[in-house]
Amino acid sequence: MVDIKEPSQSKLLGAGRSGQVFLVNTPAGSIARKIFFEDKIANLIHYFFFGVPNPYVWNKNALSCAYYRRKILKKLVKFWFDSQLRVADAFEMGWNEEFQAYQLDTEFIQGRHVELHQPFNQNQGEELHELVHVIMIPLQKRLIESGFDGLVWQAGKGSPTALNNFLLESRTDGKYVFVFIDCESGVPALFPINFFTLFSFYLPKAFKHGNPLFDDVDIRKLKQYISQEKVKLEDKLGIEEYLEILEQVEHLEYHQKKWKSMRRFHRSIKYQLHKGYITEEQAKWFSEYPLIWYIREVGEIISRGFKLLIISLPLKIVWKLKSIHYKKLVKQLGKFIFSQRYRLQIARDYVSSRILAWQQRGQLKPEEADDLCTRLSSENASAYLTDFGVHLSIKGFFKVLEILILPILYSAGFINEIVVIIWLAVGGPAYRTIYTSWRMIQEAREGKEVPWLALIVGLIPTFGTLAYPCQMIYSATGKRSKLAQFIVYDFLTRLGAKIPAWGGEDTLTEHFFNNCADKIVRWFKKRG
Numbered sequence: 001m002v003d004i005k006e007p008s009q010s011k012l013l014g015a016g017r018s019g020q021v022f023l024v025n026t027p028a029g030s031i032a033r034k035i036f037f038e039d040k041i042a043n044l045i046h047y048f049f050f051g052v053p054n055p056y057v058w059n060k061n062a063l064s065c066a067y068y069r070r071k072i073l074k075k076l077v078k079f080w081f082d083s084q085l086r087v088a089d090a091f092e093m094g095w096n097e098e099f100q101a102y103q104l105d106t107e108f109i110q111g112r113h114v115e116l117h118q119p120f121n122q123n124q125g126e127e128l129h130e131l132v133h134v135i136m137i138p139l140q141k142r143l144i145e146s147g148f149d150g151l152v153w154q155a156g157k158g159s160p161t162a163l164n165n166f167l168l169e170s171r172t173d174g175k176y177v178f179v180f181i182d183c184e185s186g187v188p189a190l191f192p193i194n195f196f197t198l199f200s201f202y203l204p205k206a207f208k209h210g211n212p213l214f215d216d217v218d219i220r221k222l223k224q225y226i227s228q229e230k231v232k233l234e235d236k237l238g239i240e241e242y243l244e245i246l247e248q249v250e251h252l253e254y255h256q257k258k259w260k261s262m263r264r265f266h267r268s269i270k271y272q273l274h275k276g277y278i279t280e281e282q283a284k285w286f287s288e289y290p291l292i293w294y295i296r297e298v299g300e301i302i303s304r305g306f307k308l309l310i311i312s313l314p315l316k317i318v319w320k321l322k323s324i325h326y327k328k329l330v331k332q333l334g335k336f337i338f339s340q341r342y343r344l345q346i347a348r349d350y351v352s353s354r355i356l357a358w359q360q361r362g363q364l365k366p367e368e369a370d371d372l373c374t375r376l377s378s379e380n381a382s383a384y385l386t387d388f389g390v391h392l393s394i395k396g397f398f399k400v401l402e403i404l405i406l407p408i409l410y411s412a413g414f415i416n417e418i419v420v421i422i423w424l425a426v427g428g429p430a431y432r433t434i435y436t437s438w439r440m441i442q443e444a445r446e447g448k449e450v451p452w453l454a455l456i457v458g459l460i461p462t463f464g465t466l467a468y469p470c471q472m473i474y475s476a477t478g479k480r481s482k483l484a485q486f487i488v489y490d491f492l493t494r495l496g497a498k499i500p501a502w503g504g505e506d507t508l509t510e511h512f513f514n515n516c517a518d519k520i521v522r523w524f525k526k527r528g
Contacts, residue, residue, distance in 0.1 A: 016164075017042045017186020018054055019101075023108060031091060032108040034184070035099050036063075045187050049212050051264040052271040056184060057101045059270070061259035066104055066184050067093050068252040069151070069217065073183065075241055079233055080142050085135050088181045100275060109179045111167030112362050113506040117518040118489050119482040120368045128511055131166055132156075135178050147221030149205045150213040154183055157201065158192025160508035188212035193502050193509075211260070219253045265290045268297065340386060347389025348376055351483070354490045361505065375483045384451065384475070387439060388468040388487070391458075394431050395465060432458035432467060449475060466491055466520075473524040485521045492517035 010022040010033065019036040036056040043053045055062035070090035077087050092105040114127045136156040143152050156162035165182040190212050192198050202213060209216045226233065226245060234242045262270070266287065273283040286293040335342040352373060359369040376385075409415045436455045443450050451471045458467035469491070472484030496503055496513030503509045 018056060018184050030108045032106045033103055034106060035096050035103040036101050039186060042187050049188055050267060052267045058274040059259055061255040063093050063102045064255040065252060065259060068248045070183055071248045072245055075237055075245055076146065079236055083177055085178045085180060088179055109167050109169055109181055111169040111179060113164060113167060116363050116493060116514045118363060119485040131178060146225040147218035149218055150189060150216035153185055153189035158194050158197035160193055160502050161504055163508045164506035185215050188214045191501060217252060217256060222249060265293050269293065343389045344386045346393055347385050350392055351376055351487060372483055372486055384468040384472045390435060391432060391465055391468060428461055429459045429464055432464050470524055473521060488521055489517045
C-alpha cells in the first residue's frame with residue numbers, strides 16, 4: 001500500500017455509486033484509476049445496514065479484497081469464457097491524499113458500451129442480446145457455482161444498472177470481446193428490480209453470510225470449486241496460474257475475514273478515525289464505551305438533519321428564487337408568444353443539444369450527427385418542429401407552476417387534494433390539446449394537413465410531448481423522417497436514463513425504453 005496523489009494529467013472517464021474513474025498516464029502506459037467516494041444516496045443505505053459509508057473508501061482490508069477478487073476472477077473468467085469475456089486487471093492499491101480515500105489502479109479498456117437504437121442503425125440489437133444472454137446470465141451462474149455470491153449483483157442478477165459494467169473492446173480482426181470493467185459494488189445487493197430474485201436468492205444468501213451481500217465471497221465454496229476443477233484449470237491455464245489462484249484465495253480469505261468480522265460501532269469509529277474526524281485517543285476511549293459512541297452518533301444525525309431542514313434547505317430555496325432573472329423571463333415569454341422564429345429556435349436548440357449528447361456518448365457517429373444537424377438547420381426540415389418547440393416551452397412553463405404555484409395555493413386553502421391530483425394528471429394533456437386543436441383549425445383553414453395524430457398522442461400523460469415528433473414520422477417519407485425519429489428515440493431513451501435507482505445511461509432500463517422507441521418508430525413508419 002502506498003500513498004499516491006492524483007497526477008495532474010488525469011482525465012475523468014466516468015463515475016458510479018462506488019467511485020470515480022480517471023484515465024492516468026504512467027511511464028508503463030495508461031491506466032484506469034478508480035478512486036472510491038461517498039455517494040449521498042449510497043451513504044444512507046450503507047449507514048442503515050453497516051453504520052458507515054462505502055468500506056472501499058476507508059477500509060484497507062475491503063480494498064485488498066477488491067484487488068484479490070479481480071486477480072482471481074481474471075483467471076477464472078478466462079477458464080470459463082475463453083476469449084469471449086475478460087476482466088479488467090487490478091495493478092496496485094493506494095491511498096489518495098487529495099480525495100482522502102483509497103484507490104485501485106486497473107487496466108484501461110479503450111472500448112464502448114452496447115449500441116442504442118437510433119435512426120441510422122434500427123436493425124441493431126445483436127450486441128445487447130449477446131451481452132445479456134451469452135455473457136451476463138452464464139457469468140452469474142458461474143459466479144454462484146464458485147462461491148462469488150456478492151459478485152452476481154455486479155454481473156446483473158436483478159440489477160439493470162450492471163449492464164454498464166461491461167464494455168466492448170475491438171480486436172485487430174474486426175471483432176470484439178466483452179470486458180468486465182467494474183467488479184466493486186456501490187450499494188448492498190438488496191434492491192433488485194425483480195422482487196422474486198430478492199426472496200429467492202439475495203435474502204437467503206444474506207442470512208447465510210450474516211449480512212446483506214456486498215461483494216461477499218463464500219471462501220469455503222470457492223476452495224471446493226477450485227479443488228474440484230483442478231485438472232481442468234491446470235490443463236487450460238497452466239500449473240503456475242493455478243498455484244497463483246490458490247495463493248490469491250488465501251489472501252482474499254484473510255482480508256475478507258478481517259473486514260467482515262468488525263462490529264458495527266468499531267466500523268464507525270475506525271471510519272471517523274481514518275477520515276481525521278477523531279483522534280487516536282478519542283477512538284480508544286470510545287471503543288471502551290460503545291453506548292456513549294451511539295449517543296454521539298444519534299446526536300450528530302439530529303444536528304445534521306436540523307441544519308439541513310431548518311437552515312440549509314430554506315436558504316437554498318431563497319437563493320434559487322433570487323437568482324431567477326424575472327425581467328429576462330418575461331421578455332422571453334413575450335418573444336415566445338409573438339415570435340414564430342423564436343419558438344422554432346427553442347426547438348432547434350433543444351434538439352441540437354441532444355444530438356451533441358448522443359455523439360459525445362459515442363451513440364452517434366460524427367457523420368450521423370452532422371446529417372441530423374443539417375436537417376435541423378434547413379428551413380424545410382419540418383413544419384411541425386415549431387409546434388414541438390411550443391409543446392416543450394409550455395411544458396416547462398407549467399412545470400414551474402406545479403413546483404411553485406400549486407403548493408402555495410394548496411397551503412393557502414384555495415385548492416384541495418382532488419384539484420392537485422387532477423391538475424397533475426390532466427394538466428399536460430389539457431394544454432397540449434388546446435394548442436393542437438387551435439393548430440388544427442389553422443391548418444384546416446389553409447387547406448394543409450391536419451395534425452390529428454398529434455392531437456391523439458398529446459392526450460397521453462408524459463409521453464404526449466412526443467405528439468408532434470410522431471406526427472412528423474407519420475407525415476414524412478424516406479429520409480425526411482430521420483430527425484423526427486431521433487427525437488422519439490431520444491425522448492424515451494432519456495426517460496429510461498432518468499428513472500431513479502434502476503435507471504441511468506447504458507443500463508438495461510435505458511435499453512428497454514430505447515427498444516420501446518424503436519417499436520413506436522417502426523409502427524408509425526409502416527402506417528405513414
